[in-house]
Amino acid sequence: MSAALTEQPLFAVQNLRVAFGHGGQYSEAVRGISLTVNHGEVLGIVGESGSGKSVGMLASIGLQAETARVTGSVRFKGRELVGMPRRELQKLRGSRIAMIFQDPLSSLNPVMTVGWQIAEALLLHNHDMTKKSAMQRAEELLSLVAIPQPDRRLHQYPHEFSGGMRQRVMIAMAVANDPDLLIADEPTTALDVTVQAQIMQVLADLQKRLNLGLVLITHDLGVLAGHADRVAVVYSGEIVEQASVEDLFVRPSHPYTRGLIASIPNMAVERDRLFSIEGTPPVLGKLPGGCAFHPRCTMAQDICRRLAPPMRGTASHIAACHFTDLPERHL
Template sequence: MTDARSNILDVRGLRIAIPGRDGERVAVSNVDFEVARGEVLGLVGESGSGKSLSMLAVMGLLPRNMQVTGSVRFDGQELLGLPARQMRSIRGGRIAMVFQDPMTALNPVMTVGAQIAEAIRLHNPSLSRRALRARAVGLLELVSIPMPEQRFDQYPHEFSGGMRQRVVIAIAVANDPELLIADEPTTALDVTIQAQIVEIFDRLRREKGLAIVLITHDLGLVAGLADRITILYSGRVAERGAIEAVFRRPRHPYTAGLLAAVPSIDSTSERLHAIDGTPPSLAARPSGCQFHPRCAFALPVCAERDPDFQWFGQSMAACHRAAEALPMAGGDDGR
């Protein structure tokens, strides 16, 4: 865990519930994580694990009927319950988000330059049109768009998928945010373009001191960019800690299963590992540890009660057997 004084974001006890006719459905429960200034945090898990939902709660973008409790502190300021006007001044200014699909994030009937300029104008209404254009062109250049002056006047359909994603990143960093949330930013891109997007994020972090939360299911992407990782399963934290510690010795069987599913040139197996079963639905959460129905190492106690977190130097895991040297998937000797 980082020093709280150096954290730009502190999330504690986050709970997100969806009301329904037969009672509430808890989508996220007791989630804790933090992001230090200039740090990259990987927020990882299968679809439905609660990673995007958690960050939408941070941004104040969840539907009003969802009940969000806990604490979300940004630079020491509590965001939950903040008046909408104050939240709008932070969102897009000090906190920005890159959404998964750049084609739906961009307006097809507005030029790329106009969309970047609009994002700048919202937080800098006194800037002249010339200054807005100069700033927008500079942002296109920052994210490695070739011929930025000419590209300023083009429309999204004239850009490739990778270039559209760069435009979305340019819009997100238009007002020099302190925290950038990137939701599956490379999912629809080929490997070469993914590497270019990763390089842009790394450069933004190094040159601007930008803190980044990387929402993804791609552990390879996390390994190449993130400093720390938080693994979510069924709306709860399974494991979190420094990248090197978690990747070297995963303490939760779910983490080990995810790591074993990553292709490796060192592997002697012809098939990738797959975790048996599927994540539980909101309507049918299991008792005890949420992962126990899919876990090869489950004990009777796993179905009876939630495991407590155990610390292991630079990582922590919520597993009844976390301290044991289990022969987990992806490692022959549990190291």
């Protein structure tokens, strides 16, 4: 899973902010996220539902709601995406940048065959391709994501596929045009454990074969443990910790990260009940003062209520906590 290092990141997000509202009244759902993804690297983004991880990544490629206000910088292969004309963004999305959405059933058109939907994604970005060659390529893609009998499945409709098979179809559509960056938003949601493992293996195989930069958005740290190179932990619209996957699990530095890891069921540890983080995430637009996590944090002191902690640490491991044991050098 080692990342192919380049002088310039494939994808670089700097101080991304996303706010929703109307009439001049806005509330920020994403509050200054910064991250990078290199060629051939898997970046995991983890956090509770409503933390802003999906909204941030959607907005980074221009898929925010019309009522959203996006500021900051998002650079893909050196090109600035924030403020890019819609027509240019549309040329990038689906060709150089691809996304797998959360719900494959609602993302697929129920009245079009699976094969034609994949072929349509090919024809949209390859104007010299014929319909016949697009359907042939669609069959190859179904085979690539390990769908049995792709020649027959090609002519079936989404409702004739299981949840795991529909997810494979979404993956096939996403990689149809050999993208450089793939964003997978909760690709294993609502799937049983066996199918989850199969889907993640398909993604891992494709990522290595195509040397993709992969952003894996999830609330499941267990999924990231075996597949990510680095992990960004998001809480209340901010990244509170970022580290290599090994360092994050061995030496978590933010109380929220430690709480998430402690919440993973562990048969080797005897407990009367499963651990859970006390309280609930703050409501959008009603953030507490200081550190956003302090109302739920067992380590909170007066300084946590007064001052938002700076991000600090090393180039390979950073966290935003007044009491982290990472170096004092602020980043």
